[in-house]
Amino acid sequence: MRGAFILLLTAGLLAGCGVRDKIQGANNRVAFDGVYFKSQLSADKDDPLSFTVTVAPVGLGLDPAREAGRYEATKYCVRNFGNSEVDWAAGPDADADKLTIIEDTLHLSGRCSG
Structure with missing residues (x-):
């Protein structure tokens, strides 16, 4: 007792x-390369497997910002669908000139493999 x-x-x-x-x-x-980024993932309301990720500020380092975005996507897919596979539409492995960066914020999009 x-x-x-x-x-x-x-x-x-x-x-x-x-x-x-x-x-x-x-x-x-x-932290990615010693830097903390503000990352936010938004799932598509009609297709929860699809998402967009924003990471800021990219000015602190493009490569660690890419990894911060990849981390958020992987975490989302594992927590919600039990799989870390991501099919990127606009992913972190793209050439730097192909990435979408608006006002110091990296924009990525993809879909969890379900």
Whole structure:
């Protein structure tokens, strides 16, 4: 009985201090070449397998920005569809002159392989 109380109390305290969010990744930030980018993924409402990713600021490094975009896409596909395969329409491996960069923001788009 006493052990159960201590376990319940500990669980309550950990839940209150945000440990659950840290374990699930809500507060985890990933640096690419030492740089933290603001990345945002938007899924298509009609086709959840399709998405766009924006990464900023590209001025801090194009190659790490590409990897930040790839990371967001992979994370989305794994969490939602259990697969890390992405079919890129406008992907991070494209030549630099073929990438869409608007106002220091990289725009990528693709589709999770389902």
